[in-house]
Amino acid sequence: MPLGAAEGGVVTTRLHIDWTRCDGHGSCAELLPELLGLDDFGFPVVRFAERDPAIPRRDEEAARHAVRSCPVMALRLYEPG
Amino acid sequence: MSTATPTTRTRLLLDGTGPDREAHLARYGPLPRSGCVDLLTTVQDSGLTGRGGGGFSTATKIRAVAASPRRPVVVGNGLEGEPLSAKDAVLLARNPHLVLDGLELLARALRARSAILALPEAADTTAIGVAAGDRGVEVVPLPGGFVAGQETALVNQLDGGPAMPRDPFTRVTDAGVGGRPTLVLNVETLAQLALVVRYGASWFTSIGVDDDPGSSLFTISGSVRHPGVVEAERGSVLRAVLAAAEPRKIGAVLVGGYHGAWVPASGLGVRLTDRELATYDASVGAGVLHVLDDSACPLAHAAEIVDYLASESAGQCGPCLNGLPRMADDLRRLAAGARDPALPGAIRRLSRLVTGRGACAHPDGSARFVASTLDVFRGHVAAHLEGWCPSAQRRAAS
Ligand code: SF4
Ligand code: SF4
Numbered sequence: 001m002p003l004g005a006a007e008g009g010v011v012t013t014r015l016h017i018d019w020t021r022c023d024g025h026g027s028c029a030e031l032l033p034e035l036l037g038l039d040d041f042g043f044p045v046v047r048f049a050e051r052d053p054a055i056p057r058r059d060e061e062a063a064r065h066a067v068r069s070c071p072v073m074a075l076r077l078y079e080p081g
Numbered sequence: 082m083s084t085a086t087p088t089t090r091t092r093l094l095l096d097g098t099g100p101d102r103e104a105h106l107a108r109y110g111p112l113p114r115s116g117c118v119d120l121l122t123t124v125q126d127s128g129l130t131g132r133g134g135g136g137f138s139t140a141t142k143i144r145a146v147a148a149s150p151r152r153p154v155v156v157g158n159g160l161e162g163e164p165l166s167a168k169d170a171v172l173l174a175r176n177p178h179l180v181l182d183g184l185e186l187l188a189r190a191l192r193a194r195s196a197i198l199a200l201p202e203a204a205d206t207t208a209i210g211v212a213a214g215d216r217g218v219e220v221v222p223l224p225g226g227f228v229a230g231q232e233t234a235l236v237n238q239l240d241g242g243p244a245m246p247r248d249p250f251t252r253v254t255d256a257g258v259g260g261r262p263t264l265v266l267n268v269e270t271l272a273q274l275a276l277v278v279r280y281g282a283s284w285f286t287s288i289g290v291d292d293d294p295g296s297s298l299f300t301i302s303g304s305v306r307h308p309g310v311v312e313a314e315r316g317s318v319l320r321a322v323l324a325a326a327e328p329r330k331i332g333a334v335l336v337g338g339y340h341g342a343w344v345p346a347s348g349l350g351v352r353l354t355d356r357e358l359a360t361y362d363a364s365v366g367a368g369v370l371h372v373l374d375d376s377a378c379p380l381a382h383a384a385e386i387v388d389y390l391a392s393e394s395a396g397q398c399g400p401c402l403n404g405l406p407r408m409a410d411d412l413r414r415l416a417a418g419a420r421d422p423a424l425p426g427a428i429r430r431l432s433r434l435v436t437g438r439g440a441c442a443h444p445d446g447s448a449r450f451v452a453s454t455l456d457v458f459r460g461h462v463a464a465h466l467e468g469w470c471p472s473a474q475r476r477a478a479s
Contacts, residue, residue, distance in 0.1 A: 018248040019398035020440045039434055043399040051437045076250070 011079050014052040015063060017044060021074035028075060031066040035059060093272050093298065093312055097176030100212040105178035112182055115278055117147055117190040126282035128294045129274060133158060133267025134367045136355060139274065142264060145254035147191055149262040155187045156258065157198040159268040160223060160230035163338040165369045168298035169268050170204060171310040176272060177212040183271025184218050186278050187264065194261060199235055201225040227393035231441045232265045245395040246441035269298055290316035293354040297368050301326040304374035320349040323370060330375040333457060337366030339386050340446025342453035362453055376479065378472040380416035380461050383454040387412050390447040401444040404435035408451055415465055425455055425462055
């Protein structure tokens with residue numbers, strides 16, 4: 001399944017970054033290396049140009065872990081409705 | 082309807098009667114009593130879009146608030162943080178009751194808990210204060226600043242917080258001022274809405290273009306003999322709108338303000354509607370038209386603007402706080418004649434890097450302006466890298 005794909009009526013989980021909270025040097029990028037990189041300043045960059053990227057099924061557990069691990073609670077998962 | 086429907090193409094500004102309510106009612110007739118469904122249908126049919134910059138469908142915004150069981154707060158946004166824009170201030174001075182009409186109509190139709198008009202504290206609010214007096218609208222002066230008028234920053238301030246945007250995850254239409262669903266509309270949008278409700282959707286759509294009806298206020302500044310605010314129908318030709326201000330020798334026009342994009346002198350035949358402006362990655366936005374003279378170095382001018390934009394970052398989001406100053410530095414070096422061929426690429430990379438990575442539209446708008454500068458003034462960029470400036474040569478020749 002390609003990254004970010006959501007087909008056949010499957011509900012996609014998306015990752016939202018609250019940029020007012022995120023203070024960089026992210027454990028999130030380590031936990032979700034296929035989804036997030038780090039920019040020159042240590043802040044997470046979504047690897048494909050999407051503001052709130054869709055989480056591939058196989059990364060959902062890692063994403064939940066990243067959300068729990070963010071020291072400033074800047075991350076959240078949601079299902080667009 | 083007791084008064085004749087205005088047929089002229091100038092609908093807002095010239096017809097204003099100032100703070101005198103009686104004169105206003107004589108001119109425009111009484112405020113219709115319309116329920117929420119009627120108002121929504123009319124606004125929907127009119128195709129009215131936000132005149133504050135975003136250009137979002139006004140009906141969609143109203144509907145988002147109307148759907149909530151909680152009584153909403155209705156806010157008129159007159160903060161006008163864009164330094165090149167003056168149309169909201171002019172509108173409020175000349176036709177305050179039309180703006181108040183819009184607020185009152187929405188407050189009634191939505192059974193709003195309160196109606197607020199937010200204005201820059203530096204502005205003279207005497208006239209509007211008098212006008213708002215017995216109309217149930219609370220005038221709230223707030224500190225200005227470039228991002229202060231962004232919807233979530235405005236809500237933050239009305240809640241007693243600083244002039245900083247909030248994370249947009251929670252929409253203000255769901256939970257804004259005091260946690261209530263909040264409808265924020267630009268003051269010109271409110272005035273347009275007051276006319277739409279009075280005279281009908283088909284009156285509104287009788288000018289403008291099919292997919293972008295009605296009129297807009299435009300603030301013309303820069304290298305012109307008569308800077309000021311004019312009203313023109315959507316889809317007017319840029320050159321024709323500028324003519325009233327008597328531009329000097331046009332090098333390019335910045336459309337949409339500091340978050341906007343350049344239209345080169347070769348493109349003055351473009352129509353002022355988002356569909357046509359998309360060619361230049363520009364949009365009508367809040368109607369800013371800033372003329373850059375042919376003899377002014379566009380890179381130097383743009384570098385000043387990006388410096389300003391970097392300094393106006395509210396400094397709470399990493400990519401914006403770090404990326405904008407670096408983008409400004411690189412552009413300044415390019416403008417100043419540093420002959421480093423890596424600069425344009427570095428600037429472009431930064432502009433892509435900050436895009437979509439802030440709580441508000443500031444990094445995206447700044448990046449758009451920078452990318453447009455590099456695209457439209459390609460020739461200048463190349464010349465600077467070779468150690469000369471076409472504008473300096475033009476200045477020397479004249
Ligand atoms: S873990 Fe949290 S604070 Fe750290 S970079 Fe990721 S989102 Fe930002
Ligand atoms: S994106 Fe920039 S201007 Fe907007 S809230 Fe974040 S730091 Fe402030």
